[in-house]
Amino acid sequence: MNPQLIRFTRSVLSLVYLILIILSIPLAFDVGGIDCGLTFSFTICVLYFVLATARSLTRKNKYLRWVSVFYYFQYIAIPSILTLFLSYYSGKTKPRKFYVVELWTIFIVNSTPIFTILEGFCSLLSIQAIGQTVSWLTAYKSDSWLIVSLIASGSTITGGLYFLYRIYVLPITIDLVGSSLLGSLLTLTFGLGLFGIVSGKGSIIESSLLFAYIVRCIYETFPQLRDNANQAITDIFTNTRLLVEIPMLSPHLSNTISTILPFLAANVPASFRTMYEFLNVSITKLPIPVLFNFSYRITSFFAATKIIPALYHSTLYPSASPPRTPSLVRSRETSTASITSMSLSRSESNNSQASIHSTRNMRQQFSSDKPPSTIVRLIYSYSPCIIIPVYTHLLMSYHGELATHLKFWDVFGSGGSSIVQLPIHPVKFWNWVNMGTTLLLYLLELMGSNNHIDGNNALTNHWKVD
Template sequence: MWWFFRLVSGSVFLLTIVLSIPISFDVGGRDSGLAYSLSLFGFYLVYSAAKLATPDSSRVRWTITKLLQSSQWIIIPSLLIWSLHNFAVDANSTDWVSRTIGGLGQKHATWTDWFFGNGGLVESVTLGGWDKTLRYSSPVFQLAEGFCTLLVIQAAGWISRELVNRGRSDTWVLILLIISASIIASSVYFLWRVALFPSVNNVDAILIGVTVTSAIFLGAIGIGTGRGNPVESSLLFAYVVLCVYQIFTDYVQSPEAQAQAAEQAANQPEFPPLPPIIMASYSTLLHLFNFLPSAVYSSLSFLYAAFQTIAPSVMISLIYRLIVFYCATRIIPAVRESGIGALINDPAFDDSDDANRLLGFLSWFSPSILIAVYTSLLLQHFSASAGEEGWTLRHGDAGGNTWRWVNVAATMILYANELRIGNEHLKTD
């Protein structure tokens, strides 16, 4: 049962990080969010380094890790309160260099205050360095996403090939063909939606056409040569469409689209969206919620308000990157070893395979990497606004479209190289 408690603990940790970091940005502003995420990053970096530097059987390791693991539920809210108390600033004060140099002009500021005080050199350089590091790391995170996705695609192809080769009938062939066809059909639907976006110009249309054609061409070559299969081709095509969709939309409707949808809904007769039996069950369920304590409503309202501060594209990108990163560090080694142990145990750092060693090293520091990736996504949507709060996490310019195109091209080039090399695990028996 230890794996169940580990799963629950990991889920609570993930929910805490996902909600607390945007709250620090939304309530305290940019500096507050940067200070909180940097302090969390440092805490889990020390925690992971302590686990990696000490032997598994060491009592010192057990004492340190258990102490840090138990204290994280006190440290996380303490760091959040500390960042909101000390670093809540005006959203328009985003130029940390100007604030630092401007402190020299204060007549009553001492060298100690200018260097160590609130808004001093140490604070400004630390937060500014963390900000610049996250911004310059965004392309790295984007390319790492494509690399991990390619590993997952290859692992899915290997699994599907093993299922077909070990099966005694054509059942798995039909099932995998249906799955591949469903993936392609869903991707074509979203590609059709991209074609209807008003922001797509002639240059964008040419890039989309070249990208989609190249993905189809690579998938056909892989199936035709036997070094790929329909599962790999469909997943590659789906990832290309996902990247294209992320480039041209933020997963939210524009005001014009919302007004048009409201007008269409007003002109249509009022029919229940679901059959009467389902609507009756839904109404009964809502009625039962009225008997819940008020504390439950307060908790649900808080969760709803916290999630409302996050842009949809941030959550989708974070969830996708978590999935492919987990698959790359846990599922792929398990597939290679043909065992289940890699799914529940930490990856070995002394693996003979260089790729597995790199993925195992990254998995040790996965909490810090998660915090850095998530903060980088949030910063892409942080911008000043004319409202009462002065800033928002939902309407910023995400940017990074150039690196998204580079990521798509790099992923297809790597896949084409894999097809050319023709590794043994990609060949059919």
């Protein structure tokens, strides 16, 4: 079978599974309640883990390869499992919560620092990857990329300044501590951005994206700002004026559609009608703000899985930058000196070609290493086991079911180790920590990196140069 067709089919099936996850979990939370949503998300996460493991273990065995058929069984089973749990939790008597689901709940509620710090780390990796890619394109492809980066950076900075302006015009009160932290982090962000641009260790696109990410984190820190921005974005997508501005269809086409639709509605099988009703109800229960945050987190996590292997290989052969072949300098004079210089130029060219061949050999040698490829393959194979907890955590935050006080272990207490609660919201606290950690990591990166205006850096030093 055509390998491209196989990859396309797998991509389509993965997209279908992601859509099922996005639509079914919010429906379980809204219709069945918090316990139903947690039980359903835990069940489909375990189901995927078991089926993916069975598929990986039996893929290379020709006698057990048929087991992989059950892997695709979950595409049909997810709506049935959802219906089962909705029926179970919709009864008059409150069902008993299972012990494993209680452990799952504890993990989801207390996973705020994990997901928040990981999001900041992956976002910083993505920002630096974009900056290094633009620098490489500007140095080796075309100077037009510099104009593109300037336009994109200007648009990003303008958008960030607009959302900062909204903080001051909205009727929202920020306490003294929050205002002090807000001013300090913004000052540090501007300072790091200017330092990176002036020193050449960063770029304007990196600084603008870092500024935009800090502004996003500020909105996520304050619930009132977040809700106001989410409502504004939701109004843009649900504005009825946009429908009025759409031009009307021609009478011939509208009459044809009005004739075909009743015929299709009368002859569609009942199973398809049920599926349509399921999709319709699921879409109405889908929180748009959660979908935006979920899309950003998953995109940043996925980008990190692409960037980290490239950085891993660049550290294995740091001198693998393919140099340009030096041009052969020809002189009109036929003196001995010119012949000698031409011989030296040929020698340098041969050495450059030898360096390129040695670089290719090094790449082939290190590309066959098993650990990084195995880890990345496992991440891709079990990615829904990461997507489902992230999505469940965002839905729990949307429904206000996360902890409202920061908890930590007091190991130095007089009565031994105990849990101490502070009157600080965990989401707000870990967002401040995330912003500080992200800026600190970027500062360390700027202090330890070399000037990469010429496009030669850790991510792109092994890319092909014409």
